[in-house]
Amino acid sequence: MTLPALHNTSVLYRRILSQFPQDISLAFAYGSGVFKQHGTSQGQMEKNMLDFVFAVDDPVTWHTMNLLQNRKHYSILKLLGPTVISSIQNDHGASVYYNTLVPVDGRIIKYGVISTDSLIDDLIHWKTMYVAGRLHKPVRLLVQSESRKLRAALVANLKSAVTASFLMLPESFTEEDLFLQIAGLSYAGDFRMVIGEDKSKVANIVKDNIQHFRILYSNILRDCPQVVYKPHQGKLEVDKSPEGQFTQLMALPRTLQQRITKLVDPPGKNRDVEEILLQVAQDPDCGTVVQQGISSIVKSSSITQSIKGIVTAGKKSYIMYCVLCLCVRHS
DSSP states (O other): OOOOOEEOOOHHHHHHHTTSOSOOSEEEEESTTTSOOTTOOHHHHHHSOEEEEEEESOHHHHHHHHHHHOGGGSOGGGGGOHHHHHHHHHHSTTSEEEEEEEEETTEEEEEEEEEHHHHHHHHHHOSSOHHHHHTTSOOEEEEEOOOHHHHHHHHHHHHHHHHHHHHHSOSEEEHHHHHHHHHHGGGTTOTHHHHTSOTTHHHHHHHTOHHHHHHHHHHHHHHOTTEEEETTTTEEEEOOSHHHHHHHHHTSOHHHHHHHHHHHSOTTTOOOHHHHHHHHHTOTTHHHHHHHHHHHHHHHHHHHHHHHHHHHHOHHHHHHHHHHHHHHHHO
């Protein structure tokens, strides 16, 4: 099964990608500069920053080449060389190294670099949900290698988003309810939603992009034995029995299961995960516990990655980036 993605090989994206080292296993563009959000005009959208993520097999080699081609993209950390940059990328925050406010081909872009191994780990286990969360929503998929492991991880991430959302929704709901829940997963617990982001951001993402969400998720919903999917009516019914919820809890990514276990299991009891999830499945507040588990993952990674961003972008660029984000919010 391959990832149902929205391919876009327009001249703009090809020209931007051509200015970077080509050893990329996955490249995608995302955000308000790529997909129209509710309440934003086409003219405003074309002025917004373009956001990219590049997954690379060998970060040291990739940064070595990129420092030769695009040295000006980096903050003062470029003086430390590609090995240190790669170490900062892999060992801190969400394992992503961002260069931001980069002028390329008449547009301002931001691009994050993550190792392919770290990306796969996040997609399967939701270790940080930082890049995995971005891939819960429609993206412009620009490059994808033939790696079966990567393809399987991309699909597993979408299935996990559906499963987690089922646990937080009532027995009957609409497609839009589901897509709102999915789109909101990576914002749960994100401190930026309190101090910087538009509070209606999730609704704005979904409202004008329902069809894009359908393309991503329709096959998964049709194949899922836990749900009755009525695509022509835009309605779904999910199994909310304790047995059904236990099946869904057991299918959640490992990190989320661990966070749920930590929330529910008193210190010193040390029960196994299956026993704890069976208890949660029978709890009327099951959805709330899942929500709290997701929030704890997102909160941690959003804070540590933002702190890291001050270093990787440089203080001046980071402040300018924050001001730009606030301007977009209030425009």
